[in-house]
Amino acid sequence: MSENNNPTAALIIIGNEILSGRTRDANLSFLGQRCEELGIDLIEARVIQDIESAIIEVVNAYRKQVDYVFTTGGIGPTHDDITSVSVARAFDVAVERNAEAVDAMDRYYPPGKLNEARLKMADIPVGATLIENPVSGAPGFQMENVFVLPGVPSIMQAMFNGITNRLVGGLPMLTESVKTDITEGTLAQGLGEIQASYADVSIGSYPFFKAGLLGVNLILRSTDNERLQEATEKVREMIREMDGKIF
Amino acid sequence: MSENNNPTAALIIIGNEILSGRTRDANLSFLGQRCEELGIDLIEARVIQDIESAIIEVVNAYRKQVDYVFTTGGIGPTHDDITSVSVARAFDVAVERNAEAVDAMDRYYPPGKLNEARLKMADIPVGATLIENPVSGAPGFQMENVFVLPGVPSIMQAMFNGITNRLVGGLPMLTESVKTDITEGTLAQGLGEIQASYADVSIGSYPFFKAGLLGVNLILRSTDNERLQEATEKVREMIREMDGKIF
Numbered sequence: 001m002s003e004n005n006n007p008t009a010a011l012i013i014i015g016n017e018i019l020s021g022r023t024r025d026a027n028l029s030f031l032g033q034r035c036e037e038l039g040i041d042l043i044e045a046r047v048i049q050d051i052e053s054a055i056i057e058v059v060n061a062y063r064k065q066v067d068y069v070f071t072t073g074g075i076g077p078t079h080d081d082i083t084s085v086s087v088a089r090a091f092d093v094a095v096e097r098n099a100e101a102v103d104a105m106d107r108y109y110p111p112g113k114l115n116e117a118r119l120k121m122a123d124i125p126v127g128a129t130l131i132e133n134p135v136s137g138a139p140g141f142q143m144e145n146v147f148v149l150p151g152v153p154s155i156m157q158a159m160f161n162g163i164t165n166r167l168v169g170g171l172p173m174l175t176e177s178v179k180t181d182i183t184e185g186t187l188a189q190g191l192g193e194i195q196a197s198y199a200d201v202s203i204g205s206y207p208f209f210k211a212g213l214l215g216v217n218l219i220l221r222s223t224d225n226e227r228l229q230e231a232t233e234k235v236r237e238m239i240r241e242m243d244g245k246i247f
Numbered sequence: 248m249s250e251n252n253n254p255t256a257a258l259i260i261i262g263n264e265i266l267s268g269r270t271r272d273a274n275l276s277f278l279g280q281r282c283e284e285l286g287i288d289l290i291e292a293r294v295i296q297d298i299e300s301a302i303i304e305v306v307n308a309y310r311k312q313v314d315y316v317f318t319t320g321g322i323g324p325t326h327d328d329i330t331s332v333s334v335a336r337a338f339d340v341a342v343e344r345n346a347e348a349v350d351a352m353d354r355y356y357p358p359g360k361l362n363e364a365r366l367k368m369a370d371i372p373v374g375a376t377l378i379e380n381p382v383s384g385a386p387g388f389q390m391e392n393v394f395v396l397p398g399v400p401s402i403m404q405a406m407f408n409g410i411t412n413r414l415v416g417g418l419p420m421l422t423e424s425v426k427t428d429i430t431e432g433t434l435a436q437g438l439g440e441i442q443a444s445y446a447d448v449s450i451g452s453y454p455f456f457k458a459g460l461l462g463v464n465l466i467l468r469s470t471d472n473e474r475l476q477e478a479t480e481k482v483r484e485m486i487r488e489m490d491g492k493i494f
Contacts, residue, residue, distance in 0.1 A: 015451075015453075016449065016451055016468075017451055017453050017466060018275070018279070019275075019279050019289050019290070019291070019292065020279050020280070020283055020289075020420075020422075020466075020468070021275065021276040021277065021278070021279025021280035021281075021282075021283065021289075022279075022280075022422075022424075022466060023453065024271075024273070024275075024276045025272075025275070026271070028265070028266075028268065028271075028272070028294065029268040029271045030268065031268065032265070032266050032267050032268025032269075033267070033268035033269075034268075035268075036267055036268065042266050042267075042268075043266070043296060044266070044293065044294065044295055044296070044301075045266065045293070045294040046291065046292070046293050046294075047275065047291065047292040047293075047294075048291055049290055049291070050451070054291075076431050076435075076452065076454060077431050077432045077435040078431050078434065078435045078438055078439065078452040079435070079438060079439040079442050079443075079450075079452075080442075080450065080451050080452055081452075113432070115432060115433070115436075116436070117431075117432050117433075117435030117436050117439075118432035118435075120435070121432075135456070136456065136461075151453075152454055152455065152456050154456055154457075155456060173267075175267075175269075177269075184323050184324050184325050184364075185324045185360070185362060185364050185365035185368075186362070186364075187325065188323075188324040188325045188326070188364030188365075188367070189362075189363070189364050191325055191326060192325065192326040192364075195326050195327075196326075202263065203326070203327065204262075204263055204264055204297070204327050205323065205325040205326075205327055205328075206262075206264050206270065206398075207323060207399055208399065209382070209383065209399050209401055209402060210401075214383075219264060219267075219269060221263075221267070
């Protein structure tokens with residue numbers, strides 16, 4: 001549980017291509033937003049290499065630490081897709097060819113196309129519950145509190161939307177944002193004072209520096225809407241008193 | 248050291264705004280690419296909340312595990328900027344107002360603008376070496392093998408470019424990519440065979456699914472250019488034999 005008593009989650013992003021900088025991850029951003037809507041606190045994300053020992057270690061660390069663990073990447077048919085086997089090892093179970101997964105893929109692929117490499121995607125840890133893939137057939141799976149999803153964002157998102165009924169959330173996190181041209185150093189003192197009066201509202205200050213324009217995005221977050229609105233109005237008042245613009 | 252004997256690195260991305268999905272991180276992608284050019288293996292990245300205990304724990308875990316640790320975010324003037332103090336605690340030293348940092352900021356800010364909140368950015372762990380900020384004055388710092396950088400990408404990048412002379416790299420990682428409309432399941436067996444013959448070339452297979460087009464990006468990486476070219480040609484040959492397109 002986190003400070004606000006909401007369930008917690010962590011994300012494991014599996015893939016050398018993200019660490020090499022070649023592919024920019026899009027799954028953290030999606031899952032972060034969905035968790036917030038569901039009242040689940042995503043407290044950490046880790047990007048790791050396609051290495052079995054790394055996957056096992058992080059899966060086992062996170063699944064004891066948080067309520068829900070999501071993994072993305074590494075469940076395809078090629079030699080570098082080792083997530084399913086690694087998660088099975090983390091739980092100390094075998095993988096087996098899952099009949100339900102074979103059926104799902106059989107319905108998706110044209111006759112004769114479900115070759116041995118593709119069937120590898122039906123090798124699922126013993127005891128897992130499948131996660132349906134409405135886009136490209138091969139399912140993900142859930143082992144206890146660990147949800148194993150693919151790396152391709154559009155497919156991952158479609159599959160995630162099918163499992164939200166398995167997740168028990170808390171109070172949705174509510175958000176307000178105030179964007180201004182007053183810089184952080186000028187706002188800092190007053191902002192600190194507002195934060196001190198509103199311990200149940202988390203106030204984040206994120207400077208931006210784009211096309212010569214310097215300013216700040218202030219993000220206020222709380223599960224209590226009344227307090228959130230009050231704190232946000234205090235922030236706006238402070239900026240107006242400084243003759244700042246609010247965009 | 249990693250498999251290829253190159254120095255290793257890890258990145259700590261500090262900020263609730265990344266975990267909430269509101270801001271999409273851009274620093275991992277930049278640092279991943281720069282590390283590759285420098286012959287440094289970025290083996291892991293972790294996105295954590297603005298919480299002192301979390302920062303201390305990860306800094307202390309990584310600095311023993313890898314050759315270089317980079318942190319981004321949380322070194323501004325506001326109440327939620329706690330990276331410098333947390334890194335000092337990880338090293339069990341105090342922060343002190345750093346005269347050199349005050350000078351640098353004094354040169355940057357117009358007279359009268361260097362207020363107490365901004366001066367907080369000159370509070371640096373005892374024993375640290377500064378990292379110059381050519382964009383907005385307030386410096387980052389290096390404590391042993393930990394490099395503390397800001398979160399705003401344009402400023403982080405300018406500062407990183409100033410410290411590459413402090414990093415000792417190995418052999419630059421060389422890369423080839425082959426993009427095709429042949430899908431993973433069809434390529435998998437042949438690709439696995441090529442990988443088995445080229446243990447010194449890492450072959451990654453990354454499916455894409457965009458606008459109805461399904462295909463794969465194959466990324467080959469090695470520090471040995473001759474072997475890399477050979478393996479890449481084998482992959483191209485295989486795709487041509489399957490009558491696949493190479494984009």
